[in-house]
Amino acid sequence: AQSVTQPDIHITVSEGASLELRCNYSYGATPYLFWYVQSPGQGLQLLLKYFSGDTLVQGIKGFEAEFKRSQSSFNLRKPSVHWSDAAEYFCAVDAGGTSYGKLTFGQGTILTVHP
Amino acid sequence: SQTIHQWPATLVQPVGSPLSLECTVEGTSNPNLYWYRQAAGRGLQLLFYSVGIGQISSEVPQNLSASRPQDRQFILSSKKLLLSDSGFYLCAWSLGTRDTQYFGPGTRLTVL
Numbered sequence: 001a002q003s004v005t006q007p008d009i010h011i012t013v014s015e016g017a018s019l020e021l022r023c024n025y026s027y028g029a030t031p032y033l034f035w036y037v038q039s040p041g042q043g044l045q046l047l048l049k050y051f052s053g054d055t056l057v058q059g060i061k062g063f064e065a066e067f068k069r070s071q072s073s074f075n076l077r078k079p080s081v082h083w084s085d086a087a088e089y090f091c092a093v094d095a096g097g098t099s100y101g102k103l104t105f106g107q108g109t110i111l112t113v114h115p
Numbered sequence: 116s117q118t119i120h121q122w123p124a125t126l127v128q129p130v131g132s133p134l135s136l137e138c139t140v141e142g143t144s145n146p147n148l149y150w151y152r153q154a155a156g157r158g159l160q161l162l163f164y165s166v167g168i169g170q171i172s173s174e175v176p177q178n179l180s181a182s183r184p185q186d187r188q189f190i191l192s193s194k195k196l197l198l199s200d201s202g203f204y205l206c207a208w209s210l211g212t213r214d215t216q217y218f219g220p221g222t223r224l225t226v227l
Binding site for chain 2: 004032034036041042043044045046049090092094096100101102103104105106107108
Protein backbone atom coordinates (compact mmCIF):
# COMPACT_ATOMS: atom_id res chain seq x y z
CA ALA A 1 0.00 0.00 0.00
CA GLN A 2 1.10 3.51 -0.64
CA SER A 3 2.57 5.34 2.32
CA VAL A 4 4.21 8.57 3.32
CA THR A 5 6.70 8.54 6.17
CA GLN A 6 7.87 11.46 8.24
CA PRO A 7 10.43 9.79 10.50
CA ASP A 8 10.69 12.63 13.01
CA ILE A 9 7.63 13.12 15.19
CA HIS A 10 9.11 16.09 17.02
CA ILE A 11 12.10 18.32 16.22
CA THR A 12 13.50 21.10 18.37
CA VAL A 13 15.83 23.74 16.97
CA SER A 14 17.17 27.07 18.16
CA GLU A 15 16.06 30.24 16.47
CA GLY A 16 18.44 31.04 13.63
CA ALA A 17 19.51 27.44 13.16
CA SER A 18 18.97 25.54 9.94
CA LEU A 19 16.15 23.04 9.58
CA GLU A 20 15.51 19.89 7.59
CA LEU A 21 12.30 17.89 7.86
CA ARG A 22 12.33 14.49 6.24
CA CYS A 23 9.69 12.90 4.06
CA ASN A 24 9.84 9.55 2.27
CA TYR A 25 7.18 7.93 0.13
CA SER A 26 6.68 4.48 -1.29
CA TYR A 27 5.48 4.71 -4.89
CA GLY A 28 6.82 3.61 -8.25
CA ALA A 29 5.75 6.51 -10.46
CA THR A 30 6.66 10.14 -9.98
CA PRO A 31 4.10 11.53 -7.60
CA TYR A 32 2.90 15.04 -6.97
CA LEU A 33 4.44 16.19 -3.68
CA PHE A 34 3.35 18.82 -1.18
CA TRP A 35 4.37 20.31 2.14
CA TYR A 36 1.74 21.91 4.36
CA VAL A 37 2.06 23.68 7.70
CA GLN A 38 -0.55 23.70 10.45
CA SER A 39 -0.62 26.03 13.44
CA PRO A 40 -2.46 24.71 16.53
CA GLY A 41 -6.20 24.51 15.97
CA GLN A 42 -5.93 25.83 12.44
CA GLY A 43 -6.30 24.53 8.93
CA LEU A 44 -3.40 23.62 6.67
CA GLN A 45 -1.45 26.15 4.66
CA LEU A 46 0.45 25.13 1.55
CA LEU A 47 4.19 25.81 1.78
CA LEU A 48 5.29 24.42 -1.57
CA LYS A 49 4.62 21.73 -4.14
CA TYR A 50 6.43 19.68 -6.77
CA PHE A 51 4.76 18.47 -9.92
CA SER A 52 7.61 18.23 -12.42
CA GLY A 53 10.70 20.05 -13.66
CA ASP A 54 13.37 21.49 -11.38
CA THR A 55 13.69 19.17 -8.40
CA LEU A 56 14.48 22.04 -6.02
CA VAL A 57 11.34 24.03 -5.34
CA GLN A 58 10.96 27.26 -3.47
CA GLY A 59 8.00 28.00 -1.26
CA ILE A 60 6.62 30.64 1.01
CA LYS A 61 8.23 31.82 4.26
CA GLY A 62 11.73 31.00 3.02
CA PHE A 63 11.19 27.24 2.78
CA GLU A 64 12.49 25.00 0.02
CA ALA A 65 12.29 21.29 -0.72
CA GLU A 66 14.22 18.93 -2.94
CA PHE A 67 12.74 15.94 -4.75
CA LYS A 68 15.17 13.03 -4.95
CA ARG A 69 13.73 10.24 -7.04
CA SER A 70 16.52 7.79 -6.19
CA GLN A 71 15.79 8.16 -2.49
CA SER A 72 12.00 8.56 -2.80
CA SER A 73 12.35 11.65 -0.66
CA PHE A 74 11.05 15.19 -0.56
CA ASN A 75 12.77 16.88 2.38
CA LEU A 76 11.84 20.36 3.52
CA ARG A 77 14.58 22.84 4.44
CA LYS A 78 15.00 26.32 5.79
CA PRO A 79 18.41 27.95 6.31
CA SER A 80 17.43 30.03 9.35
CA VAL A 81 14.42 29.24 11.49
CA HIS A 82 12.27 31.95 13.06
CA TRP A 83 10.23 31.55 16.24
CA SER A 84 7.07 31.94 14.14
CA ASP A 85 7.93 28.73 12.27
CA ALA A 86 6.91 26.65 15.29
CA ALA A 87 4.03 24.51 14.02
CA GLU A 88 3.28 21.05 12.69
CA TYR A 89 4.45 20.18 9.20
CA PHE A 90 2.86 17.62 6.91
CA CYS A 91 4.20 16.02 3.79
CA ALA A 92 1.54 14.84 1.33
CA VAL A 93 1.64 12.81 -1.85
CA ASP A 94 -0.69 12.35 -4.79
CA ALA A 95 0.59 9.08 -6.19
CA GLY A 96 -1.49 9.07 -9.36
CA GLY A 97 -2.78 5.80 -10.76
CA THR A 98 -5.61 4.50 -8.60
CA SER A 99 -4.86 7.31 -6.13
CA TYR A 100 -5.18 9.98 -8.80
CA GLY A 101 -6.22 13.24 -7.18
CA LYS A 102 -6.12 11.87 -3.63
CA LEU A 103 -3.61 13.03 -1.07
CA THR A 104 -1.93 10.68 1.37
CA PHE A 105 -0.42 12.50 4.32
CA GLY A 106 2.47 11.67 6.57
CA GLN A 107 1.97 11.63 10.32
CA GLY A 108 3.40 15.11 10.71
CA THR A 109 6.46 16.61 12.39
CA ILE A 110 6.02 19.03 15.25
CA LEU A 111 8.62 21.80 15.20
CA THR A 112 9.56 23.58 18.41
CA VAL A 113 11.77 26.65 18.19
CA HIS A 114 13.85 27.73 21.18
CA PRO A 115 14.82 31.39 21.52
CA SER B 116 -9.94 35.32 -4.56
CA GLN B 117 -11.25 32.05 -3.26
CA THR B 118 -12.18 31.42 0.35
CA ILE B 119 -13.38 28.35 2.16
CA HIS B 120 -15.58 28.36 5.24
CA GLN B 121 -16.40 25.66 7.74
CA TRP B 122 -18.87 25.66 10.58
CA PRO B 123 -19.23 25.20 13.33
CA ALA B 124 -15.69 25.79 14.54
CA THR B 125 -16.16 23.54 17.55
CA LEU B 126 -18.82 21.03 18.48
CA VAL B 127 -19.42 18.79 21.49
CA GLN B 128 -21.96 16.04 20.91
CA PRO B 129 -23.13 13.01 22.91
CA VAL B 130 -22.66 9.50 21.60
CA GLY B 131 -25.56 8.48 19.41
CA SER B 132 -26.52 12.00 18.39
CA PRO B 133 -26.63 13.14 14.74
CA LEU B 134 -24.00 15.29 13.07
CA SER B 135 -23.96 17.88 10.33
CA LEU B 136 -20.83 19.81 9.38
CA GLU B 137 -20.90 22.30 6.56
CA CYS B 138 -18.27 23.55 4.17
CA THR B 139 -18.71 26.23 1.54
CA VAL B 140 -16.33 27.66 -1.02
CA GLU B 141 -16.53 31.13 -2.51
CA GLY B 142 -14.90 32.62 -5.57
CA THR B 143 -14.75 29.57 -7.82
CA SER B 144 -17.05 27.26 -9.74
CA ASN B 145 -17.26 23.48 -9.87
CA PRO B 146 -14.41 22.84 -7.44
CA ASN B 147 -13.35 19.41 -6.29
CA LEU B 148 -14.27 19.12 -2.61
CA TYR B 149 -12.77 16.93 0.09
CA TRP B 150 -13.44 15.94 3.71
CA TYR B 151 -10.50 14.87 5.88
CA ARG B 152 -10.32 13.80 9.50
CA GLN B 153 -7.34 14.40 11.74
CA ALA B 154 -7.36 12.29 14.89
CA ALA B 155 -5.26 13.35 17.85
CA GLY B 156 -1.55 12.81 17.16
CA ARG B 157 -2.17 11.44 13.70
CA GLY B 158 -2.02 12.67 10.15
CA LEU B 159 -4.94 13.46 7.91
CA GLN B 160 -7.18 10.77 6.52
CA LEU B 161 -9.26 11.38 3.40
CA LEU B 162 -12.90 10.53 4.10
CA PHE B 163 -14.84 11.71 1.03
CA TYR B 164 -14.28 13.64 -2.14
CA SER B 165 -16.56 15.04 -4.81
CA VAL B 166 -15.91 16.24 -8.35
CA GLY B 167 -19.43 17.58 -8.90
CA ILE B 168 -22.93 18.09 -7.53
CA GLY B 169 -24.40 14.85 -6.25
CA GLN B 170 -21.21 12.90 -6.88
CA ILE B 171 -19.53 11.52 -3.75
CA SER B 172 -16.70 9.02 -3.42
CA SER B 173 -16.08 7.38 -0.07
CA GLU B 174 -12.60 6.40 0.97
CA VAL B 175 -13.17 4.87 4.38
CA PRO B 176 -16.18 2.73 5.36
CA GLN B 177 -17.69 4.18 8.53
CA ASN B 178 -20.84 5.68 9.94
CA LEU B 179 -20.24 9.01 8.25
CA SER B 180 -21.72 10.20 4.97
CA ALA B 181 -21.26 13.22 2.74
CA SER B 182 -23.47 15.15 0.38
CA ARG B 183 -23.02 17.94 -2.12
CA PRO B 184 -26.38 19.61 -2.60
CA GLN B 185 -24.94 22.66 -4.34
CA ASP B 186 -21.87 23.32 -6.45
CA ARG B 187 -19.88 24.92 -3.65
CA GLN B 188 -21.40 23.26 -0.61
CA PHE B 189 -20.17 20.06 0.99
CA ILE B 190 -21.82 18.50 4.03
CA LEU B 191 -20.55 15.79 6.34
CA SER B 192 -23.20 13.90 8.30
CA SER B 193 -23.81 11.08 10.68
CA LYS B 194 -27.02 9.59 12.01
CA LYS B 195 -25.41 8.32 15.22
CA LEU B 196 -22.02 9.50 16.44
CA LEU B 197 -19.48 7.16 17.97
CA LEU B 198 -16.73 8.06 20.42
CA SER B 199 -14.23 7.25 17.66
CA ASP B 200 -15.69 10.03 15.50
CA SER B 201 -13.98 12.64 17.67
CA GLY B 202 -11.34 14.60 15.83
CA PHE B 203 -10.55 17.64 13.73
CA TYR B 204 -12.47 17.70 10.47
CA LEU B 205 -11.03 19.60 7.57
CA CYS B 206 -12.66 20.50 4.29
CA ALA B 207 -10.56 21.27 1.24
CA TRP B 208 -11.10 22.33 -2.34
CA SER B 209 -9.13 22.20 -5.57
CA LEU B 210 -9.68 23.50 -9.07
CA GLY B 211 -9.30 20.06 -10.55
CA THR B 212 -8.05 16.59 -9.93
CA ARG B 213 -4.34 16.62 -8.97
CA ASP B 214 -4.42 20.37 -8.44
CA THR B 215 -3.31 21.89 -5.16
CA GLN B 216 -5.81 21.39 -2.36
CA TYR B 217 -6.63 24.38 -0.16
CA PHE B 218 -7.92 23.76 3.33
CA GLY B 219 -10.55 25.37 5.49
CA PRO B 220 -10.10 26.32 9.16
CA GLY B 221 -11.52 23.03 10.41
CA THR B 222 -14.15 21.86 12.92
CA ARG B 223 -13.13 20.37 16.25
CA LEU B 224 -15.61 17.60 17.11
CA THR B 225 -15.68 16.02 20.54
CA VAL B 226 -18.01 13.09 21.11
CA LEU B 227 -18.69 12.34 24.78
